[in-house]
Amino acid sequence: MSDNENMENQEPVIITFNDVEYRQSDLSEEQIALASRLNVIGRKLASLQAAHDDYVMTNDYKNIVIQSFERSINPEVIEEDKEE
Numbered sequence: 001m002s003d004n005e006n007m008e009n010q011e012p013v014i015i016t017f018n019d020v021e022y023r024q025s026d027l028s029e030e031q032i033a034l035a036s037r038l039n040v041i042g043r044k045l046a047s048l049q050a051a052h053d054d055y056v057m058t059n060d061y062k063n064i065v066i067q068s069f070e071r072s073i074n075p076e077v078i079e080e081d082k083e084e
Contacts, residue, residue: 015039 011023015035024032 011025013021014024015022015038027035
Protein backbone atom coordinates (compact mmCIF):
# COMPACT_ATOMS: atom_id res chain seq x y z
CA MET A 1 0.00 0.00 0.00
CA SER A 2 1.45 3.40 -0.92
CA ASP A 3 1.70 6.39 1.40
CA ASN A 4 -1.03 8.09 -0.65
CA GLU A 5 -3.45 5.21 -0.02
CA ASN A 6 -2.64 5.34 3.71
CA MET A 7 -3.47 9.06 3.74
CA GLU A 8 -6.83 8.40 2.05
CA ASN A 9 -7.73 5.70 4.54
CA GLN A 10 -7.06 8.12 7.41
CA GLU A 11 -9.56 10.59 6.00
CA PRO A 12 -12.67 10.59 8.22
CA VAL A 13 -15.77 8.78 7.02
CA ILE A 14 -18.52 11.28 6.19
CA ILE A 15 -21.34 8.73 5.96
CA THR A 16 -21.90 4.99 5.83
CA PHE A 17 -24.65 4.16 3.37
CA ASN A 18 -25.72 0.62 2.52
CA ASP A 19 -22.70 -0.69 4.45
CA VAL A 20 -20.29 1.39 2.33
CA GLU A 21 -18.13 4.05 3.97
CA TYR A 22 -17.85 7.31 2.04
CA ARG A 23 -15.15 9.90 2.64
CA GLN A 24 -15.19 13.51 1.51
CA SER A 25 -12.94 12.72 -1.43
CA ASP A 26 -15.47 10.11 -2.65
CA LEU A 27 -18.35 12.59 -2.85
CA SER A 28 -19.37 15.63 -4.84
CA GLU A 29 -20.29 18.86 -3.04
CA GLU A 30 -23.98 18.05 -3.47
CA GLN A 31 -23.48 14.55 -2.07
CA ILE A 32 -21.53 15.95 0.90
CA ALA A 33 -24.41 18.34 1.65
CA LEU A 34 -26.94 15.50 1.41
CA ALA A 35 -24.78 13.23 3.58
CA SER A 36 -24.52 16.01 6.15
CA ARG A 37 -28.30 16.38 6.19
CA LEU A 38 -28.74 12.62 6.56
CA ASN A 39 -26.35 12.61 9.53
CA VAL A 40 -28.25 15.46 11.23
CA ILE A 41 -31.60 13.78 10.53
CA GLY A 42 -30.31 10.48 11.94
CA ARG A 43 -29.18 12.14 15.17
CA LYS A 44 -32.49 14.00 15.46
CA LEU A 45 -34.52 10.81 14.93
CA ALA A 46 -32.44 8.99 17.54
CA SER A 47 -33.18 11.70 20.10
CA LEU A 48 -36.87 11.69 19.18
CA GLN A 49 -36.97 7.92 19.62
CA ALA A 50 -35.59 8.27 23.13
CA ALA A 51 -38.18 10.96 23.92
CA HIS A 52 -40.96 8.77 22.50
CA ASP A 53 -39.85 5.80 24.60
CA ASP A 54 -39.79 8.02 27.69
CA TYR A 55 -43.28 9.31 26.86
CA VAL A 56 -44.69 5.79 26.46
CA MET A 57 -43.19 4.59 29.74
CA THR A 58 -44.33 7.69 31.63
CA ASN A 59 -47.83 7.43 30.19
CA ASP A 60 -48.04 3.75 31.22
CA TYR A 61 -46.96 4.69 34.75
CA LYS A 62 -49.52 7.52 34.82
CA ASN A 63 -52.28 5.03 33.91
CA ILE A 64 -51.18 2.68 36.70
CA VAL A 65 -51.28 5.53 39.23
CA ILE A 66 -54.71 6.65 37.94
CA GLN A 67 -56.04 3.13 38.42
CA SER A 68 -54.56 2.97 41.92
CA PHE A 69 -56.10 6.31 42.83
CA GLU A 70 -59.46 5.28 41.44
CA ARG A 71 -59.39 2.07 43.50
CA SER A 72 -58.49 4.07 46.59
CA ILE A 73 -61.51 6.37 46.29
CA ASN A 74 -63.92 3.69 45.03
CA PRO A 75 -63.34 0.60 47.19
CA GLU A 76 -66.65 -0.85 46.02
CA VAL A 77 -65.16 -1.22 42.53
CA ILE A 78 -62.57 -3.55 44.02
CA GLU A 79 -65.26 -5.67 45.68
CA GLU A 80 -67.25 -5.92 42.43
CA ASP A 81 -64.14 -7.01 40.57
CA LYS A 82 -63.47 -9.75 43.15
CA GLU A 83 -67.03 -11.12 42.84
CA GLU A 84 -66.79 -11.51 39.05
